[in-house]
Amino acid sequence: MQSKQPLHFYNEALPGVDSAELHGKLIVIEGPDAVGRTTQVALLRHWLEQEGHAVLDTGMARGALAGKGIKQAKEGNTLGPITMTLYYTTDFADRLENEIVPALRAGFVVLTDRYIFSIVARAIARGEDRRWIEQVTGFGLVPHAVYYLRADVKQLVSRVVLGRGAFDYWESGMDMRFGDNMFDSFVKYQTRLIRALDVMAKKYEFVTVDAGRPPDVIFQDLRKHISRLNLKTIRNTPRIHATTRSNGSNGAKRPRKA
Amino acid sequence: MVEGIDGSGKSTQISLLSHWLRSQGIAVAFSEWNSSPLVRETTRRGKRKEMFTPTTFSLIHATDFADRMERYVLPLMKAGAIVCADRYTYTAFARDVARGVSRRWVRNLYSFATRPNLSFYFRVPLDVAIGRILGGRDAIKYYEAGMDMGLSRDVEESFRIFQGRILDEYEAMAHEVGFHIIDATLSIEEQQKQMRDIVIQELGESLRNGVLRMAPGEVHAIETATALLQ
Numbered sequence: 001m002q003s004k005q006p007l008h009f010y011n012e013a014l015p016g017v018d019s020a021e022l023h024g025k026l027i028v029i030e031g032p033d034a035v036g037r038t039t040q041v042a043l044l045r046h047w048l049e050q051e052g053h054a055v056l057d058t059g060m061a062r063g064a065l066a067g068k069g070i071k072q073a074k075e076g077n078t079l080g081p082i083t084m085t086l087y088y089t090t091d092f093a094d095r096l097e098n099e100i101v102p103a104l105r106a107g108f109v110v111l112t113d114r115y116i117f118s119i120v121a122r123a124i125a126r127g128e129d130r131r132w133i134e135q136v137t138g139f140g141l142v143p144h145a146v147y148y149l150r151a152d153v154k155q156l157v158s159r160v161v162l163g164r165g166a167f168d169y170w171e172s173g174m175d176m177r178f179g180d181n182m183f184d185s186f187v188k189y190q191t192r193l194i195r196a197l198d199v200m201a202k203k204y205e206f207v208t209v210d211a212g213r214p215p216d217v218i219f220q221d222l223r224k225h226i227s228r229l230n231l232k233t234i235r236n237t238p239r240i241h242a243t244t245r246s247n248g249s250n251g252a253k254r255p256r257k258a
Numbered sequence: 259m260v261e262g263i264d265g266s267g268k269s270t271q272i273s274l275l276s277h278w279l280r281s282q283g284i285a286v287a288f289s290e291w292n293s294s295p296l297v298r299e300t301t302r303r304g305k306r307k308e309m310f311t312p313t314t315f316s317l318i319h320a321t322d323f324a325d326r327m328e329r330y331v332l333p334l335m336k337a338g339a340i341v342c343a344d345r346y347t348y349t350a351f352a353r354d355v356a357r358g359v360s361r362r363w364v365r366n367l368y369s370f371a372t373r374p375n376l377s378f379y380f381r382v383p384l385d386v387a388i389g390r391i392l393g394g395r396d397a398i399k400y401y402e403a404g405m406d407m408g409l410s411r412d413v414e415e416s417f418r419i420f421q422g423r424i425l426d427e428y429e430a431m432a433h434e435v436g437f438h439i440i441d442a443t444l445s446i447e448e449q450q451k452q453m454r455d456i457v458i459q460e461l462g463e464s465l466r467n468g469v470l471r472m473a474p475g476e477v478h479a480i481e482t483a484t485a486l487l488q
Contacts, residue, residue: 014311015311016358066300069303072299080325082327083321087321090314090317093311097311135367139363
């Protein structure tokens with residue numbers, strides 16, 4: 001996928017944002033629940049910082065405005081599907097306007113764990129109207145790249161069982177009762193999610209990455225892809241050599257506060 | 259469902275109407291704008307810390323609306339109740355657009371909403387409405403006054419400009435929506451009479467047969483109890 005410059009909005013420009021002044025890069029990691037996105041985001045962040053990039057990482061329901069409210073709503077038993085979709089969209093808008101856009105203005109690499117595509121996929125998996133939710137989330141910025149960590153449901157099941165050891169109510173779509181127990185519901189719901197993401201993969205030019213492999217192999221793969229995005233590079237990074245001459249202190253001195 | 263700018267008197271009128279319907283033995287549910295318990299804390303946080311942008315302000319109110327629809331309005335309507343709503347989607351169409359949100363986007367946002375059977379719009383000149391608001395309470399709140407848009411440093415001035423824009427939006431959609439327009443400068447009693455006449459005229463038959471209502475004996479019991487209280 002070629003890098004798109006400059007950034008622009010899908011449908012509807014956010015009031016007050018001039019996309020021409022967004023100089024950073026927006027990189028999205030998408031994929032179903034339990035596919036290993038969080039691990040990859042952490043690895044990528046570390047690597048990108050080593051390369052000298054300022055990185056903002058962000059993810060669903062982590063915003064200052066609606067994050068807490070979403071968590072509380074999920075603990076109760078009254079969160080309806082449209083309400084949930086809109087609550088997550090509120091959180092996304094808050095993070096887009098108050099975290100992502102300012103970081104892009106400042107030239108950061110923004111790594112986001114999920115994006116509007118997860119909101120859309122969840123809505124579609126719950127039977128909501130595709131055109132409706134695509135337009136609702138149409139104020140999203142078109143990212144420079146979307147990496148879709150793809151796995152099939154069987155792989156997700158084994159990751160959940162071997163990893164966390166238990167199914168999660170919301171990851172199983174139990175609010176919709178796709179099955180009469182959490183396993184059956186998980187399988188049906190995640191199948192719907194994957195189908196919805198597969199459809200979007202074509203339309204939104206995702207780079208599909210096989211997530212059925214070990215994390216380090218996936219990481220190498222992602223690194224290779226990101227290297228092609230023409231991030232600004234630091235030339236001739238000075239190397240810091242360890243010296244034998246000791247001045248009494250161990251390792252590097254902390255810089256003094258001004 | 260009633261609409262109108264702040265100070266148009268719509269809340270008073272819908273409250274009177276719902277009491278009247280209830281006294282006729284009709285099952286009535288009441289839903290107020292921005293009242294979902296699920297969203298309350300988030301809205302409060304956003305307002306207190308002035309965190310809202312036009313987009314998040316619009317979205318949190320849509321979330322609030324969706325919650326009331328899914329959990330309250332739709333099930334009760336299915337059960338045969340009449341739902342009286344103090345403000346509906348048109349509040350968002352007027353207010354969010356006045357804040358700079360795209361007209362098309364906000365209309366799509368609310369496209370899951372049920373179309374109301376009856377829509378009342380309380381038309382009032384800006385100065386009358388502002389006079390009522392300023393006379394009635396001590397402070398206009400930050401977002402109510404549209405202070406987030408930097409229209410003016412003066413709260414009253416900002417409120418006036420913002421409400422003026424909202425009024426323009428209401429007036430622009432009045433025809434398209436098919437509002438029943440009530441002259442909100444008339445006496446409260448006269449406005450209420452007009453509302454009741456329109457309700458009977460428009461919903462008459464379905465009020466008799468199409469809604470959930472108490473048996474005549476129960477109505478009589480309530481009337482007796484009410485009379486005793488007075």
